[in-house]
Amino acid sequence: MLPLSQTVFCFASMMLAYAAIQNTFSSESSWTVEVSKHWDVLGPFPMQAREQQFISPSFPLNLSEPIDFAKTWPSSYADGGRVTWSSVNFEDLGDLEISFPDIRWESLRATEGWAALQHHAVLRSTLTVHPPINPSKSTPVPHLLVQLLQGSYFTILPKNGRREPRWYSGNIYAMERSLPQEVPLPTLPSNDSATHYDIFISGDYEIRLFGDPHTQDREIPVQSISLSVKFDDAFGSVVREATQDIVCDFVDNFAFGDAIGLGLRSVDGWWTVTNVSTGASSGLTLTLIRPTRIAEGQTRIVPIRITQTRPFSQAFIDLKITLTSGASETIVTIESLPVKQLSGWTESVYSPIKGTYFYARSMPTIFLALPPRYAGPPKPPILALHGAGVDVVDQSFWADALPRNSHSWFVIPTGRSPWGLDWHGPSTKDAWASLDALVTILAANTVWLPWKLDLNTPAIVLGHSNGGQGAWYIASRYPDRVLGVIPAAAYIKSQSYVPLTLSRSARFIDPILLSVLETSLTPDNNDLFLTNLVDTPVLAIHGGNDENVPVWHSREAVGILETWNPAANVTYREDPGEGHWYSTVFNNTQVAAFIDDLIASYPSTTAPSSKFTLSVSVPAESGSLHGWRIVALSIPGRLGRLRVERASDLAVRIHTSNLQRFSVDTTVYNISTIYVDNSKVHISKDKAGTIHFEAVEQKVWKTSNHSEIQLSGRMQAILSSDGPIVLVIPDDTETYPQELSVARRIAHDLGLYHRLDTEIIRSSEAFDPDFLSQGNIVAIGNEASASFMQNKRVPFEAKGSQILPCYAPQQPLDGPEIGLLFLHSHPMTADGNMVMLQSTDAAGLERVARLFPIRTGIPVPDWLIVGPLADTQGAGGVMGAGVWGSDWSWNEPMSWTS
Ligand SMILES: *[C@@H]1O[C@H](CO)[C@@H](O)[C@H](O)[C@H]1NC(C)=O
Ligand SMILES: *[C@@H]1O[C@H](CO)[C@@H](O)[C@H](O)[C@H]1NC(C)=O
Ligand SMILES: *[C@@H]1O[C@H](CO)[C@@H](O)[C@H](O)[C@H]1NC(C)=O
Ligand SMILES: *[C@@H]1O[C@H](CO)[C@@H](O)[C@H](O)[C@H]1NC(C)=O
Ligand SMILES: *[C@@H]1O[C@H](CO)[C@@H](O)[C@H](O)[C@H]1NC(C)=O
Ligand SMILES: *[C@@H]1O[C@H](CO)[C@@H](O)[C@H](O)[C@H]1NC(C)=O
Ligand SMILES: *[C@@H]1O[C@H](CO)[C@@H](O)[C@H](O)[C@H]1NC(C)=O
Numbered sequence: 001m002l003p004l005s006q007t008v009f010c011f012a013s014m015m016l017a018y019a020a021i022q023n024t025f026s027s028e029s030s031w032t033v034e035v036s037k038h039w040d041v042l043g044p045f046p047m048q049a050r051e052q053q054f055i056s057p058s059f060p061l062n063l064s065e066p067i068d069f070a071k072t073w074p075s076s077y078a079d080g081g082r083v084t085w086s087s088v089n090f091e092d093l094g095d096l097e098i099s100f101p102d103i104r105w106e107s108l109r110a111t112e113g114w115a116a117l118q119h120h121a122v123l124r125s126t127l128t129v130h131p132p133i134n135p136s137k138s139t140p141v142p143h144l145l146v147q148l149l150q151g152s153y154f155t156i157l158p159k160n161g162r163r164e165p166r167w168y169s170g171n172i173y174a175m176e177r178s179l180p181q182e183v184p185l186p187t188l189p190s191n192d193s194a195t196h197y198d199i200f201i202s203g204d205y206e207i208r209l210f211g212d213p214h215t216q217d218r219e220i221p222v223q224s225i226s227l228s229v230k231f232d233d234a235f236g237s238v239v240r241e242a243t244q245d246i247v248c249d250f251v252d253n254f255a256f257g258d259a260i261g262l263g264l265r266s267v268d269g270w271w272t273v274t275n276v277s278t279g280a281s282s283g284l285t286l287t288l289i290r291p292t293r294i295a296e297g298q299t300r301i302v303p304i305r306i307t308q309t310r311p312f313s314q315a316f317i318d319l320k321i322t323l324t325s326g327a328s329e330t331i332v333t334i335e336s337l338p339v340k341q342l343s344g345w346t347e348s349v350y351s352p353i354k355g356t357y358f359y360a361r362s363m364p365t366i367f368l369a370l371p372p373r374y375a376g377p378p379k380p381p382i383l384a385l386h387g388a389g390v391d392v393v394d395q396s397f398w399a400d401a402l403p404r405n406s407h408s409w410f411v412i413p414t415g416r417s418p419w420g421l422d423w424h425g426p427s428t429k430d431a432w433a434s435l436d437a438l439v440t441i442l443a444a445n446t447v448w449l450p451w452k453l454d455l456n457t458p459a460i461v462l463g464h465s466n467g468g469q470g471a472w473y474i475a476s477r478y479p480d481r482v483l484g485v486i487p488a489a490a491y492i493k494s495q496s497y498v499p500l501t502l503s504r505s506a507r508f509i510d511p512i513l514l515s516v517l518e519t520s521l522t523p524d525n526n527d528l529f530l531t532n533l534v535d536t537p538v539l540a541i542h543g544g545n546d547e548n549v550p551v552w553h554s555r556e557a558v559g560i561l562e563t564w565n566p567a568a569n570v571t572y573r574e575d576p577g578e579g580h581w582y583s584t585v586f587n588n589t590q591v592a593a594f595i596d597d598l599i600a601s602y603p604s605t606t607a608p609s610s611k612f613t614l615s616v617s618v619p620a621e622s623g624s625l626h627g628w629r630i631v632a633l634s635i636p637g638r639l640g641r642l643r644v645e646r647a648s649d650l651a652v653r654i655h656t657s658n659l660q661r662f663s664v665d666t667t668v669y670n671i672s673t674i675y676v677d678n679s680k681v682h683i684s685k686d687k688a689g690t691i692h693f694e695a696v697e698q699k700v701w702k703t704s705n706h707s708e709i710q711l712s713g714r715m716q717a718i719l720s721s722d723g724p725i726v727l728v729i730p731d732d733t734e735t736y737p738q739e740l741s742v743a744r745r746i747a748h749d750l751g752l753y754h755r756l757d758t759e760i761i762r763s764s765e766a767f768d769p770d771f772l773s774q775g776n777i778v779a780i781g782n783e784a785s786a787s788f789m790q791n792k793r794v795p796f797e798a799k800g801s802q803i804l805p806c807y808a809p810q811q812p813l814d815g816p817e818i819g820l821l822f823l824h825s826h827p828m829t830a831d832g833n834m835v836m837l838q839s840t841d842a843a844g845l846e847r848v849a850r851l852f853p854i855r856t857g858i859p860v861p862d863w864l865i866v867g868p869l870a871d872t873q874g875a876g877g878v879m880g881a882g883v884w885g886s887d888w889s890w891n892e893p894m895s896w897t898s
Helices: 105-115 397-401 426-445 445-453 466-477 511-516 526-533 552-563 590-599 715-719 737-754 782-791 841-849 870-877
Strands: 032-037 040-044 086-091 096-099 120-132 143-148 153-158 182-183 196-205 224-230 238-240 260-264 271-277 284-288 292-294 300-308 317-325 328-338 353-359 363-370 382-385 410-414 459-464 482-488 538-541 572-573 609-617 628-632 640-646 651-655 659-665 673-676 679-682 690-697 700-704 727-729 758-762 777-780 796-799 803-805 819-827 833-839 865-866 880-881 895-897
Touching: 032 224, 040 096, 040 196, 096 120, 120 224, 120 397, 120 865, 143 153, 182 737, 196 224, 260 292, 260 317, 260 328, 260 353, 260 363, 271 300, 284 317, 292 300, 292 758, 300 363, 300 640, 317 410, 353 426, 353 870, 363 426, 382 466, 382 895, 397 410, 410 426, 426 445, 426 466, 459 466, 459 590, 466 482, 466 526, 482 590, 511 796, 511 870, 511 895, 526 609, 526 651, 538 590, 538 640, 552 572, 572 590, 609 628, 679 700, 690 895, 700 777, 715 819, 715 833, 727 737, 737 758, 737 777, 737 782, 737 841, 777 782, 782 796, 782 833, 796 819, 796 833, 819 841, 833 841, 870 880
Parallel strands: 382 410, 382 459, 459 482, 482 538, 538 572, 651 673, 727 758, 727 777, 777 833
Antiparallel strands: 032 120, 040 086, 040 120, 096 224, 120 196, 143 182, 143 224, 153 196, 238 260, 260 300, 271 292, 271 317, 284 300, 317 328, 353 363, 363 410, 609 640, 628 659, 640 651, 659 690, 673 679, 690 700, 796 803, 819 833, 819 865, 865 880, 880 895
C-alpha cells in the first residue's frame, strides 16, 4: 500500500507506438529491459481459428520441459511431414514477419482453400533486464508493460528452471487505443547483473486477420506481429489514460449525449473514485454514476453524467475527482478534457456527430449520427454497421461512405470495438442501445425536437463486410424491429468464410462431443435464421470480384431466403468486377430508391405472409416476428422453430419444434382461436396483449403466466451483462495470487476486445448488493466459487484433485490440470448470470481461463470440463460438456460425459 496524498498525479497517457519501444530513460538510475533480435521459430502447424483457446499456445512444446532445438515435429503442411526450428533476426520488434517459404502453400490451398493457410507457430526470444548502474538507494523494479499486436498469446518465463506459464493475450486484431498488459516478471531480477528470461509468442495466421496472400501479390502467408516491451514510466499511483477517455461532441454548445468517461489506471494500490465535480461557473453539472474501484494494474473508464443548464462554448472541460484508498483521500484536478464544438447542421452542411450514452447502465460509449437534410415527422433511422477492424471513432472512412439521407438519421454504432463480437451479443446490444440513445438525446433538447425519432422506432439496417453479416444477423434475430435490410459484401457465418476442415481437435474428438461444442456456434449461423426474414424487404449487394468475402456468400443467402419464400421481397445486386469495397456500394440510385421507399411507406400496413416460420437458438438474444416470440426451448442447444399458418380470419395453426414456451402479442398479430400442435386454445377477448403458452407435456399446450426467458445456451451469455462484469477473487491475494492475475487478465481482455467494464471484488464482498447487483459475475477459482455455493445448487464442484458432480450425472474426475467452467443463474438478479471457473490445480485454472469467451466463435457451451490432453489435442481434451435445459436443469440429450 502506498503513502498517498502527494504522490498522485495525473498525466496524459503514454501513447504506445506500434513500433518497438525500449526504455527511454537513463540506464544510470533506472531499470531497463531489452528483447533480443534473435528469434527461434517453430512451425507451421495446421490449426483452425479459435482452437488457440483449447490447444497450448506453445503447442507442440511442453514448456515445463527443456527445449531440444534439434528435434523435429510432425506437420502435415511440410514436405516430408516434419518441421523443425529455424532462427531469424529481426531488426525491429515492431515488425516480426513470420513465414514459412519452404511450404508448398499453393499446392495445399489448391485442394483445401483458405483453410490450409490457417496455421500456428511458436516464437521464442530472450528478454534481458538490467539493473540501474547507479541505483539510488534501492530502486524497485518497475512494472513491465508488454504490447503484442497480431499475436494470440505471450508468456515470460525464467531462463533456467521451468515453471507453469501464465499466458497473456495479445491484441490479435491490432485494435486502436489498446493499452499494454502489465506483466509481472516470473522471478525477481538480479540487483547487480543482467537477468535473462525467455519470451514465447503464439503466432497464429488467420485469414480473417491477415487476408489472402494473393491480394498482397504473394503466395506465402506472412504473419506480421509487433511487440513492444518497456518498464512503466508512470509517475504517480493513479495515471490518466487519455486514449480511453469518452467525450461527446457539443452541437450549438449543447452536449450530444449525457455520458463522459475518464480513463484512469492504477499503477499502485487499489483506488476508488468517489466523487467528481466541475467549476460551478461552466453551466455543466457532472455526477459520478457509481463509485468506481480500480484494482492495481487495472484501467477503468470512470462514468460521469453530464447535465447542462445553459450553453457551454469552451473547448475543454476541467474537472476534479476524489480518489480514496483505505483511509487516504485525495482530490485530483484533471485539466482540459478536450471537447469538440460543432455548429448545427443545415440542409447543405453537416458533419458526423459523436454522441455518447451509458451502455449497460454505466459504460460511457460513443456512437456517430448523421443528421438528415430536413426536419419533419419522425422517420425510421438507418443503422449502419461497419466492417471488421473499422474504427468509427477516430477514422472517418465509414461515416464518409454513407450518402446522407433527406429524412432519416444514420446511426453508426461502434459495436463496442472495431471487431466487437461480430455484431453478436454485446455488439448487438450496443447497436440497439445507440439507436435508443439518439432517440433520447433528440427528445431532451427543444432545439432538436423537429428532428426527433419515435420511441422504440424500427430501423433500416445496412452494413458492409462483417457489418453486412451483422445486418443479416440483427435483421433476422429482431425482424419486428427491422423494416428492411441492405447487407453488402456479407459472409454467411464464420465456418463458411474460412472452413474448419483443418481443425486439429477434430482429429481426436468424439464427433458427438464436437457437435455439443458446436451448438455454441448455432446462434451465429445466419443461414439457419433466414426463415425470419421472409417478410422483410432485402437488398443484398456484393462486388462480383470480392477478394475478401467471396461473392458466393450473398448469392447463397439470397437463394436460401427464396427457398423459404419464393415470393420474398429480396433483390440481389451484384456489381461485376468490383472488389470488396468500392465507393458506390451504397452510394447508388438503387440503394437510395430502396431506402426512400421504406421511409415513404412507414408505418407499413402490409399484412404478414399467411405462413411463416420463426427460428431461434438463444431466446434471450432474439426478438419477435409478427408478434410471435420464442421464450424457452425444450432442449436448448437444438434449434427451436415455430411455424404459424393463418387458417381463417381469426384462427391460426401453430406447429412447434423443440419449444417449451412461446408468446404472441395480439396487438401485433390478431387471433382468437389457435391450434397449437395437438391442442386447441381459445383466447378470450379480455386477454389482449401478450399471451404466453407453455408445453405441459410434449406438444400439449396451455396458456400460462410463465414468461421467464431462457438465459442459458452458451458461455458467451456472460458477456451480455447489464452492468460492469464483477470478477470475484479470494480475499487473501497473498495466498491466491493466481486468481488475481486471472482477474486482471480477464479485465484487460474484456476492456480491449469489447470495451466492457469490470469490477474486481473479494469473496467477502460477495452478496454486498453494491457490488453484486451490478452485472454478471465471474467467480475465479475454487475459493471464490465456494462463497457462492452455500445457498446454491451447483452442478459440479472442484475439491482437491477431483471434479465432483453434485447433481450432474458425470463420474468424478480425478487428476492434474483439470479445469471446469460453467454458466449459472445470478445469485441476486433474475435476468443476469454468472460463470464459475474451478480446477484441480493452478494449471487447470490457467486452462479454463483461456476458454473464457473473449473472442467470437469460441465453442464453449454452458458447461465444460477440460484436462491436460487439450494441450496437444485441443477440444479432444474435453472431458465433459453440455448445454443446460430450460431453467438451468440437466439436459441429458445435450450433455456429453466421459
Ligand atoms: C534486490 O533488492 C531488493 C531491495 O533491497 C530486494 O527486496 C530484492 O530481493 C533484491 N533482489 C534479489 C534478486 O536479490
Ligand atoms: C462531491 O464534490 C462536490 C464539490 O466539491 C461537493 O459539493 C459534494 O458534496 C461532493 N459529494 C460527495 C458525495 O462527497
Ligand atoms: C455519392 O456519389 C455522388 C456522385 O455520384 C457524389 O457527389 C457524392 O459525394 C457521393 N456521396 C458519398 C457519401 O460518397
Ligand atoms: C420490396 O421492398 C422495396 C422497399 O420497400 C420496395 O421498394 C419494393 O416495391 C418491394 N417489392 C415488392 C415486390 O413488394
Ligand atoms: C382483431 O380483429 C377483430 C375482428 O376482426 C377486431 O374487432 C379487433 O379490433 C382486432 N383487434 C386488433 C388489435 O386489431
Ligand atoms: C401464475 O398463475 C398461477 C395459477 O393461476 C398463480 O398461482 C401464480 O401466482 C401466477 N404467477 C404469477 C407470476 O402471476
Ligand atoms: C509437461 O511436462 C511436465 C514435466 O515433464 C509433466 O509433468 C506434464 O504432465 C507435462 N504436461 C502435459 C500436458 O503433458
